Amino acid sequence: MxxxxxxxxxxxxxxxxxxxxxxxxxxxxxxxxxxxxxxxxxxxxxxxxxxxxxxxxxxxxxxxxxxxxxxxxxxxxxxxxxxxxxxxxxxxxxxxxxxxxxxxxxxxxxLEAPRHCESFSDPRYVLRCRDDDCNWEARRHRASKPVKAPDRYRCGACGGAYEVEHAASGRTWTTASEFGGVKSALGAEW
Incomplete structure (x- = not known):
């Protein structure tokens, strides 16, 4: 273009x-x-x-x-x-x-205006609670602090631990060091 x-x-x-x-x-x-x-x-x-x-x-x-x-x-x-x-x-x-x-x-x-507008892009990261009884999930487009170091944060619903998924690759991590490892492993695909 x-x-x-x-x-x-x-x-x-x-x-x-x-x-x-x-x-x-x-x-x-x-x-x-x-x-x-x-x-x-x-x-x-x-x-x-x-x-x-x-x-x-x-x-x-x-x-x-x-x-x-x-x-x-x-x-x-x-x-x-x-x-x-x-x-x-x-x-x-x-x-x-x-x-x-x-x-x-x-x-x-x-005005028949939506209170919130639907997302027009797919998230880059998905945060999910690791507790089997919890369905909490959050979508992120940027590598925020909770994405980079999920072990320092808790689930938004039950307070349990969560994992982060790199949406394009399906790779997951639960700690800051694992985040670094996945990022390094994916290289140009990150």
């Missing part, structure tokens, strides 16, 4: 999102100052399909949409991401803060 192609895709994403936002705002009682609403596209995000950043000094919200999610989702799913981020923009502009609490849930329901 050339830089020119990327610009065209990013322009398409922003144009479609702005059109959809204009339609949503026209048909719902969601007062957003569109002059204080900016748009951007992320090429780096791996988990989140969108984000809304608030610049309190300028009182401007920036909705950042992810190119990879745009490619992976159908339009209706991606439009849900746009509506989700519009609710954040509305909260920031109106209250100076935003979250996923009751106020957000109420407005998101009115």
């Amino acid at each position: 050339t830089d020119e192609d990327a610009l065209t895709i990013d322009d398409e994403i922003v144009a479609r999102a702005r059109i959809h936002a204009r339609e949503v705002l026209a048909s719902h009682d969601l007062e957003i100052d569109r002059d204080a609403l900016e748009w951007d596209v992320s090429t780096r995000a791996r988990r989140r399909a969108g984000a809304c950043r608030w610049d309190a000094d300028r009182e401007a919200a920036t909705i950042v949409l992810t190119r990879a999610a745009y490619r992976r989702y159908d339009w209706e799913t991606f439009a849900g991401v746009v509506r989700h981020e519009l609710v954040h923009a509305w909260e920031f502009q109106r209250f100076g803060e935003s979250g996923h609490g009751p106020r957000f849930r109420e407005r998101a329901a009115e």
Whole structure:
């Protein structure tokens, strides 16, 4: 893909999102100052399909949409991401803060926006509880501290020990030294 192609895709994403936002705002009682609403596209995000950043000094919200999610989702799913981020923009502009609490849930329901957006990429690592009676599992895209040293952390549900799986290879580890061993063994496949 050339830089020119990327610009065209990013322009398409922003144009479609702005059109959809204009339609949503026209048909719902969601007062957003569109002059204080900016748009951007992320090429780096791996988990989140969108984000809304608030610049309190300028009182401007920036909705950042992810190119990879745009490619992976159908339009209706991606439009849900746009509506989700519009609710954040509305909260920031109106209250100076935003979250996923009751106020957000109420407005998101009115706009038929998902409370959380489904993942558009497969995780690189999967953490699983080793206790036979526990089904706890967590997915990670980056080698965080719990991924690198699982023996220092505990299961999110029962408090038991867990193991980490490198999703692409199926290799697992339960300690920091095993993490290093798997990483070294996989080499370029890591």
